[in-house]
Amino acid sequence: MRAVVVKELAHHTKIPITKDAPEPQTSENQLLVDVYSTGLNFFDILQAQGKHQSRPQLPFVLGTEFAGRISRNSPIPKGCKFNRGDRVFGAGQGAFADKVAVYPEQLLPLPDILTYDEGAGLYVTWPTSYEGLVGRANMKPGEWVLVTAAAGGVGIVAVQLAKLLGGKVIAAAGSNEKMEVAKRFGGADFVVDYTKPGWQKEVSKITGGKGVDVVYDPVGLIQDTFKCIAWKGRAVVVGFAGGDIEKVPTNLILLKNISVVGLHWGAYRIHEPGQMDTVWHDILELLKSGYPMPCRH
Numbered sequence: 001m002r003a004v005v006v007k008e009l010a011h012h013t014k015i016p017i018t019k020d021a022p023e024p025q026t027s028e029n030q031l032l033v034d035v036y037s038t039g040l041n042f043f044d045i046l047q048a049q050g051k052h053q054s055r056p057q058l059p060f061v062l063g064t065e066f067a068g069r070i071s072r073n074s075p076i077p078k079g080c081k082f083n084r085g086d087r088v089f090g091a092g093q094g095a096f097a098d099k100v101a102v103y104p105e106q107l108l109p110l111p112d113i114l115t116y117d118e119g120a121g122l123y124v125t126w127p128t129s130y131e132g133l134v135g136r137a138n139m140k141p142g143e144w145v146l147v148t149a150a151a152g153g154v155g156i157v158a159v160q161l162a163k164l165l166g167g168k169v170i171a172a173a174g175s176n177e178k179m180e181v182a183k184r185f186g187g188a189d190f191v192v193d194y195t196k197p198g199w200q201k202e203v204s205k206i207t208g209g210k211g212v213d214v215v216y217d218p219v220g221l222i223q224d225t226f227k228c229i230a231w232k233g234r235a236v237v238v239g240f241a242g243g244d245i246e247k248v249p250t251n252l253i254l255l256k257n258i259s260v261v262g263l264h265w266g267a268y269r270i271h272e273p274g275q276m277d278t279v280w281h282d283i284l285e286l287l288k289s290g291y292p293m294p295c296r297h
């Protein structure tokens with residue numbers, strides 16, 4: 001089968017596709033899935049270079065997120081709700097391949113309304129951004145929401161969801177092209193270029209001087225956003241794509257009564273699996289209700 005096999009740690013663009021890789025062996029309780037589409041996430045790029053905490057032994061197959069069908073020759077573990085041929089999406093190590101072995105708890109049924117390409121981009125970004133906005137920031141309709149890296153994986157979903165949840169969304173990105181993506185595919189109300197000095201003044205002006213109620217930040221710009229956050233604003237720490245982990249002065253948090261909250265979606269599996277079910281239920285209902293995915297426009 002075809003697979004992106006990492007034999008030596010390298011940037012993912014330097015790793016060729018192996019055409020005769022062996023099919024994955026399923027361990028007890030695993031299913032085999034035919035992969036039709038995959039999503040590339042930030043951590044795949046880090047993992048290929050050995051820069052992520054998850055470091056499989058070399059050689060390993062790269063990739064995590066996918067959509068496809070349960071293989072015709074898949075074992076079906078006892079009590080498993082999936083059958084051979086079912087359309088599914090999910091995550092499992094080795095997804096950049098024709099087949100991947102996964103545990104059923106890391107799979108969800110792919111609603112008929114979604115294509116495989118759409119399904120391959122759901123499993124990581126959608127629940128991360130949904131829980132970030134709804135569970136952690138307690139976002140309400142009518143509130144101002146600022147999303148940084150708004151054209152990136154979790155960022156564009158945060159823009160889409162914040163709009164869908166009734167927010168007024170300001171998308172911050174690093175180029176005209178990315179601002180256009182946030183507007184066109186995310187439906188952002190306003191866009192700002194956050195590489196320009198003083199961009200926070202533009203955000204404050206857009207909000208009529210009030211500032212934003214919610215900040216969703218996958219970059220590591222929390223302290224910068226304090227310049228344009230509202231009184232009692234809530235800032236969600238999602239990631240550090242910019243490369244630096246910030247040390248935020250707590251006096252700034254005090255001055256505006258700000259709440260800074262963290263989000264680690266993957267850790268819900270250990271600490272709060274029930275909340276994962278709730279979030280997925282809400283997202284799938286949203287998608288089944290015929291919500292027009294902006295990426296289809």
Ligand SMILES: NC(=O)c1ccc[n+]([C@@H]2O[C@H](COP(=O)([O-])OP(=O)(O)OC[C@H]3O[C@@H](n4cnc5c(N)ncnc54)[C@H](OP(=O)(O)O)[C@@H]3O)[C@@H](O)[C@H]2O)c1
Binds near residue numbers: 172237
């Ligand atoms: N907390 C969680 O549970 C969770 C879940 C998923 C992902 N994450 C984290 O969220 C972050 C974003 O993930 P993603 O999958 O959305 O990534 P992505 O699609 O690669 O987007 C990252 C964005 O960050 C911006 N950026 C700024 N400085 C950058 C730099 N030095 N290198 C690369 N990008 C840079 C870029 O936008 P501009 O060019 O517009 O600046 C880029 O579009 C990562 O840190 C990831 O680990 C966290």
